[in-house]
Amino acid sequence: MSILVDASTKVICQGITGKAGSFHALQCLEYGTRLVAGVTPKKGGTTVGTIPVYDTVGEAVAKTGATASMVYVPAPFALGAILEAVDAGIRLIIVITEGIPTLDMVKAVEYASAKGARIIGPNCPGIITSGSCKIGIMPGYIHQKGRVGVISRSGTLTYEAVWQLTQVGLGQTTCIGIGGDPVIGTGFIDALGMFEKDPETEAVLMIGEIGGSQEEEAARYIRAKMKKKVAAFIAGTTAPKGKRMGHAGAIVSGAKGTAQEKIATLQENGIHVVRDLSRIGAEMKELVG
Amino acid sequence: MKTHEYQARDLFAAYGIPTSKGALARTPEEARSAFASIGQAHCMWKVQVQMGGRGKAGGVRRISSADEAARLTAEYIGKTFSTYQSPEGKTVRAVLLTEDKPILAEYYLGATIDRSSGLPVLLFSKQGGVDIEEVAAKDPEAILKHRFSPGALPAAADLRSLVGRQISDASQAAQIADIATRLARLFVEKDAALVEVNPLALSEGNTILALDAKIVFDDNALFRHADIAALKDPEEDDERERKAKAFGLSYVSMNGNIGCLVNGAGLAMATMDMIKLAGGEPANFLDVGGGATADQVREGFKIILQDDRVQAILVNIFGGIMKCDVIAEGVIQASREISLSVPLIVRLEGTRVQEGRKLLEQSGLRIASCKSIQEAAQTAVRQAREHADVHSR
Numbered sequence: 001m002s003i004l005v006d007a008s009t010k011v012i013c014q015g016i017t018g019k020a021g022s023f024h025a026l027q028c029l030e031y032g033t034r035l036v037a038g039v040t041p042k043k044g045g046t047t048v049g050t051i052p053v054y055d056t057v058g059e060a061v062a063k064t065g066a067t068a069s070m071v072y073v074p075a076p077f078a079l080g081a082i083l084e085a086v087d088a089g090i091r092l093i094i095v096i097t098e099g100i101p102t103l104d105m106v107k108a109v110e111y112a113s114a115k116g117a118r119i120i121g122p123n124c125p126g127i128i129t130s131g132s133c134k135i136g137i138m139p140g141y142i143h144q145k146g147r148v149g150v151i152s153r154s155g156t157l158t159y160e161a162v163w164q165l166t167q168v169g170l171g172q173t174t175c176i177g178i179g180g181d182p183v184i185g186t187g188f189i190d191a192l193g194m195f196e197k198d199p200e201t202e203a204v205l206m207i208g209e210i211g212g213s214q215e216e217e218a219a220r221y222i223r224a225k226m227k228k229k230v231a232a233f234i235a236g237t238t239a240p241k242g243k244r245m246g247h248a249g250a251i252v253s254g255a256k257g258t259a260q261e262k263i264a265t266l267q268e269n270g271i272h273v274v275r276d277l278s279r280i281g282a283e284m285k286e287l288v289g
Numbered sequence: 290m291k292t293h294e295y296q297a298r299d300l301f302a303a304y305g306i307p308t309s310k311g312a313l314a315r316t317p318e319e320a321r322s323a324f325a326s327i328g329q330a331h332c333m334w335k336v337q338v339q340m341g342g343r344g345k346a347g348g349v350r351r352i353s354s355a356d357e358a359a360r361l362t363a364e365y366i367g368k369t370f371s372t373y374q375s376p377e378g379k380t381v382r383a384v385l386l387t388e389d390k391p392i393l394a395e396y397y398l399g400a401t402i403d404r405s406s407g408l409p410v411l412l413f414s415k416q417g418g419v420d421i422e423e424v425a426a427k428d429p430e431a432i433l434k435h436r437f438s439p440g441a442l443p444a445a446a447d448l449r450s451l452v453g454r455q456i457s458d459a460s461q462a463a464q465i466a467d468i469a470t471r472l473a474r475l476f477v478e479k480d481a482a483l484v485e486v487n488p489l490a491l492s493e494g495n496t497i498l499a500l501d502a503k504i505v506f507d508d509n510a511l512f513r514h515a516d517i518a519a520l521k522d523p524e525e526d527d528e529r530e531r532k533a534k535a536f537g538l539s540y541v542s543m544n545g546n547i548g549c550l551v552n553g554a555g556l557a558m559a560t561m562d563m564i565k566l567a568g569g570e571p572a573n574f575l576d577v578g579g580g581a582t583a584d585q586v587r588e589g590f591k592i593i594l595q596d597d598r599v600q601a602i603l604v605n606i607f608g609g610i611m612k613c614d615v616i617a618e619g620v621i622q623a624s625r626e627i628s629l630s631v632p633l634i635v636r637l638e639g640t641r642v643q644e645g646r647k648l649l650e651q652s653g654l655r656i657a658s659c660k661s662i663q664e665a666a667q668t669a670v671r672q673a674r675e676h677a678d679v680h681s682r
Binding site for chain 2: 075076099100101102103104105106107109110139141142152153154155156157158159160163180182183184207209210212213214217233235236237238239240259275276277278279
């Protein structure tokens with residue numbers, strides 16, 4: 001078991017003929033992902049490696065029965081690509097593209113939720129179920145099938161944490177990069193709920209950072225709804241104020257989005273917070289036993 | 290992307306949001322005629338720099354003659370202006386003169402993205418003219434919120450009843466609701482990240498006016514708004530931050546003495562935190578992106594070293610797709626090219642890490658190659674201290 005994706009998930013790649021799209025599609029295929037098709041308008045009939053390319057998502061779905069899509073389409077066209085995937089019946093859309101206008105993501109998430117599809121990202125490393133399905137840009141070999149679910153707003157910081165979990169022998173069930181943009185398709189709470197229900201996941205590691213109030217909301221959710229153990233790491237204790245966020249988020253949340261406040265809220269809700277980056281694996285091991 | 294007040298006021302005018310009469314001046318002579326063009330006994334005179342706290346720092350004044358306008362403008366133009374919110378300061382290039390409107394009450398009106406719901410939200414408070422963050426922290430109930438879909442802008446009638454909860458005067462509530470619908474339309478049509486009117490003022494004749502204007506635009510959407518992109522004032526950017534951007538690097542200057550170069554924003558922040566945990570202070574945040582090429586490392590080093598407080602550089606790279614040996618070569622090449630004179634501490638992890646570490650050790654350069662980030666942070670703090678000691682003797 002795992003969450004959202006497993007060895008049976010059929011995946012297409014939108015924007016597969018671009019440099020990043022083709023490279024990572026082939027890497028995913030090599031990892032064992034059932035990457036069954038690619039989509040790039042006007043490139044239908046060609047192939048990337050052994051992967052057939054179609055003009056539209058509709059065609060690719062009709063030919064392959066894919067239910068998930070990995071999106072590398074350039075930011076100005078990403079909204080159109082996401083809406084196309086939703087309309088074609090794709091249920092899980094993983095958006096790797098960085099730099100998508102915030103209001104485009106507002107529209108994409110509204111549309112997908114109304115039609116029962118889920119978006120992960122944008123601006124994220126993707127999702128991976130260790131040993132069976134990698135959809136994204138994370139290096140596959142650092143992951144190992146195991147017991148911990150990972151949810152993260154960051155990229156390389158996630159690799160660091162995953163690598164430590166592998167080194168201490170805990171491994172991971174599924175690892176989701178939810179992305180660091182202001183508007184995202186899947187948040188901490190959505191992912192925590194899914195991990196709580198997954199029988200293979202014994203504990204969850206959440207990796208947050210400054211800005212917004214997602215971690216605080218997750219802390220209250222964990223206390224109220226979760227039986228499984230959760231540990232957290234929050235980056236940005238030393239981050240200068242006001243550099244990455246205007247006071248917009250602060251007004252809305254009634255808090256200021258600093259790492260200190262997030263850590264305090266997590267601890268108040270009984271969640272173990274790892275303070276030393278190099279001890280994520282070790283402290284997770286102590287927690288899980 | 291931020292804009293100047295006068296630019297935001299122009300956009301307000303284009304959207305029919307009432308403001309006071311105003312005129313921009315870049316020279317004392319222009320200030321003199323600006324005063325005359327407003328045609329009143331008194332004017333407000335405001336320096337145009339993108340920072341908060343201008344009033345307290347003497348950048349907003351009530352003036353009484355064209356001579357005073359010219360004299361003050363001559364005194365400030367071309368000089369560095371700073372406030373408690375922006376102590377580093379910026380050069381004043383223009384001043385704005387506006388009508389001196391009587392203010393009977395100060396409200397707050399804003400629009401931004403509500404991250405929790407993933408929707409735009411309009412914010413209104415009767416308690417304007419002050420730091421709205423403080424209002425939000427003390428009394429969240431004092432701020433009224435109206436979330437809306439970008440595809441369905443809020444109706445004036447809905448906003449009128451919402452504003453009516455705090456403003457009992459029907460005419461005022463109607464004016465505020467009308468301004469709010471216009472603000473929402475500007476927010477959506479121009480892809481803003483934040484629009485703020487503070488104060489939204491009650492003036493003579495029971496009229497509501499936007500007496501300040503702040504707009505932050507979504508950088509990611511500038512590609513479809515040439516008119517907005519053209520408003521960009523390059524002088525407002527930190528020189529080093531701008532240079533970094535040109536090489537695909539994201540740099541933020543800080544106050545410590547340990548420079549750092551990391552791939553990925555989250556890991557870069559966590560690395561700064563580790564330096565602090567080891568008893569040191571980071572000099573900067575520098576994210577070289579997921580990759581980290583030799584060019585980027587070299588430019589990153591150069592940018593870090595422009596800050597002469599830097600006593601050591603810590604490189605922390607998690608090599609995923611980008612292999613550690615390639616990164617090690619980049620680091621070695623960059624150190625040679627710029628004859629790096631401060632201690633360099635490198636922590637590599639990930640793909641082909643053994644080969645990478647070997648290259649660093651065999652380079653003949655004084656590079657401390659560390660296995661864990663903890664060891665790297667501690668080594669950087671110690672070596673920075675030793676380096677500083679030697680050079681202060």
